[in-house]
Amino acid sequence: MSEYIDHDPNGTTVGQVEKQFFTFAGTDDPFVLESGASLGSVTLAYETCGTLNPDRSNAILVLHALSGDSHVAGYYRADDAKPGWWDIMVGPGKGIDTDKYFVICANILGSCMGSTGPASVNPATGKPYGTDFPLITIGDMVRAQKILVDHLGIDKLLAVVGGSIGGMQMLEWCVRYPDSVASAVALATTCRHSALAIAFNEVARQSIMADPNWRGGHYYDGPRPGMGLAIARMIGHITYLSDESMRLKFGRRLQNKSALSFEFGADFQVESYLQYQGNKFIERFDANSFLYITKAADYFDLAREHGNGSLVKAFSKCRARFLVVSYTSDWLYPTYQSKEMVTAMKKTNLDVSFCEIEAQWGHDAFLLPNDKLDHLMAGFLRSVAHASAAV
C-alpha cells in the first residue's frame, strides 16, 4: 500500500491502541506449513479496537496487504505523527464502526512487523532465519490467524475484510473455515495473480536478490539490501497507481522548474517521488519479508487449491455473504478479475453484492478516502449484523 495517504488529523479515532503478541506451536507441536516444512514457534502481533460483545458475535477481522501491519487504526502514543494504516475506515462512526464492532488486525505470518518471519530468530540456531525460513502460503497465513481468533474465544467472525493480498486471505478464510465467517468484504483483489502481476513481483524479487548485500538472504549481521528493496518498492508503487493518476499527480512537472538537468538525477517529480518512496520503505521493511509475501501472493490460486481448478467448486464450500468491490483504474487486479469471482460466487447461489467504484487512483484507491466505500461498507455490515442479531 502507499505511504502518501493523508489521514484527517482532526477525524475521530479509536484513540490509544496497543500491539499485542500471541505465540503458539512449539518444538513438540510445530506449525506445519503447506510446503511440508514446519515452524517450531509462531508469534502473531495483533491489535484490537472496539469492544467484544458478551456473545462474541461482533468481531471483524481486518486483513492487511503486502507491507501493512497490525496497526490498523488509532495511535500508540499521543504524539504519534500518524494513526494506523486504515484509520479513515476503522473508528467510531466510520465505515467499520468501532462503536458497534470489535476489530482485530494481525500482522501476517512472514512479515516483519512483530509476527514471525524471515527476520525472526530461528529457535534451532539462535540466529535470524533469513532464507532458511520456509516458504509460506496465503493458506498458512490464514491458518495462523484462525488459531489467534480461536484463542480470542471467537467462534464466528461477523466479517472478514481485506484488500489486495488481504483480500486473498479473506477468500481463503471463507473457503477454509465456512462455519467461522458470517460475511466477507473483498476490495481490489483477485482469486489469483495474472501473469502480469507475477511478472512485476518477480522483477522486484530479482532486484532484491541482485543486491550484493542480500547475500543469499543471510544479511542480518551486516548491511541490509536497501537498494534492491528500494527498487522493488518503486516497481510496486508504479503498479499501485495508474496512467491517469500519475498524469494528474505528476504529469511531466520538473523538480527544478527552470530546466532539465542533463544529468542522471531526478529531473521529473515522478522520479523524485518514487525514489522517496523507495528510500522511506527500506527504513521500515525487511527485504526477505518482501520476497516471502510476494511469493505467497503469486502462489495463491483459490480454484487450484480448493476447487481442483474450478472457482465455482472452490466457492461451493462457502456460506458467507459477500461484498466485492473493484476500482475502474486498478490495473493490477482489474475489474474483470473481480467479476470472475462474482460470477463463480453467483453460480453457487452465494449472496454477493458487487460494486465497481469509479476512481482514478489505480490499485491504491482502496486505501484512499472514498465516501462511496464508507457507505457500502457501513451498509453491508449493518445488514449482516442485523441478520445475525449481533449488534
Add this chain to the structure above:
Amino acid sequence: MSEYIDHDPNGTTVGQVEKQFFTFAGTDDPFVLESGASLGSVTLAYETCGTLNPDRSNAILVLHALSGDSHVAGYYRADDAKPGWWDIMVGPGKGIDTDKYFVICANILGSCMGSTGPASVNPATGKPYGTDFPLITIGDMVRAQKILVDHLGIDKLLAVVGGSIGGMQMLEWCVRYPDSVASAVALATTCRHSALAIAFNEVARQSIMADPNWRGGHYYDGPRPGMGLAIARMIGHITYLSDESMRLKFGRRLQNKSALSFEFGADFQVESYLQYQGNKFIERFDANSFLYITKAADYFDLAREHGNGSLVKAFSKCRARFLVVSYTSDWLYPTYQSKEMVTAMKKTNLDVSFCEIEAQWGHDAFLLPNDKLDHLMAGFLRSVAHASAAV
C-alpha cells in the same frame, strides 16, 4: 523491442547487407549537443538496402527503437541465424518494398551498436567515455542522422518511418527539417512520455546504477553491470507486452508442471521468460547506452521544444504527409497519445491518416507480423511516391 519475434525463414529478404560507418565532426569542428556539451568525433553505423534512384527521390529513413541497430533487414552472412530486426517489413515486395525504395537505417547516437556512445573511446582520454559522455537528446540523434543523409546526397527523404523511440525521432525530423521530409509514418509512439513511462524508465535506470559493477558508469575495464541491466530489461519487457498478451502467452503455466517449487526460483513460465530475456540482452547491449537513450526519450517533448508548449504550434512547421498508427493494447504509448498527435496535426491542416490497429500484443505489436500494417504502409508509401513521382 522484444527478441522473441519469429521471422519467416522462407520469406524473401534483401539478401546480404553490410554495416557501414560514417564519421564526422572533429576537434576543431565539434558536434555541439543540445545540452551545450560537444563531441569531438561522431561515428554513425548505418546500412542500406534497395537502390537509390538517379534523382535520389526514393529514400526512406527507418528509425529504430531503444535497443535496435542499423541492421534493419537482410543478412550479414549466409549462415546468420536471424535477419535484421524488421525483416518482416523491409524487403522485396514487403510493406517497405526494397524493389522500389532505397532504405537507410542508422544506429542512433548514444547506442552501442557501432555508433558513438558512452562505450566509445573518448578521443580526449583514449579511454571509453562512460558517464563522461554528455547527455544526448532525440534532437541530437536526428541532427546526426541529417548529416548522414546529407552525406548520402539525399536532399529530401520520401519517408521517415519509426516506431516507439524511433517514432519520436521521426517527429523530430518532420519538425526540424520540414523541407527534407515528404512523408512520415509514426508507429506506437508519442509526442512525449507520460509520467508512467518516465517512472518505468527511472526504475530501470536505478536498477542499473544500483549494480555495484556499474561503478559510476566507468566499468569498461572490469565486469559489466549485468544484473542491473537484466532487471532493467525485464521491466522494459513487461511494458512491451499487455495483460492480455501475457495471459495468452504464459497465463499461470508452471515451468515444472508437476508442482510449485517452494523455492525462490522461477516457478512460472513468465518468470523464466523474463529472466531469459534479461540475460540474453546483457550479451549484446551496454548498460550506459540504456541509461542515455531512456533519458533522451524521457526528455523528449515535441511541444515544449518546438512549440513553446503547444503541439499545434510545433506541427505548424511541418509539411510532411503523415500516417499515424497505434495499437489497442499498447499501454506504454496508448492510443489517446496518438490521437492527441493527430488532433494537433489536423489543426494545422496537415494531411494525416490515423489507424488504431486491434492487437493483443501490447507495445510490441508494431514489430510483429501484421497484414493490416503491411497494407497500410505499402499503400501510404505508394501514394506518397506517386504524388512525388519518385517511383
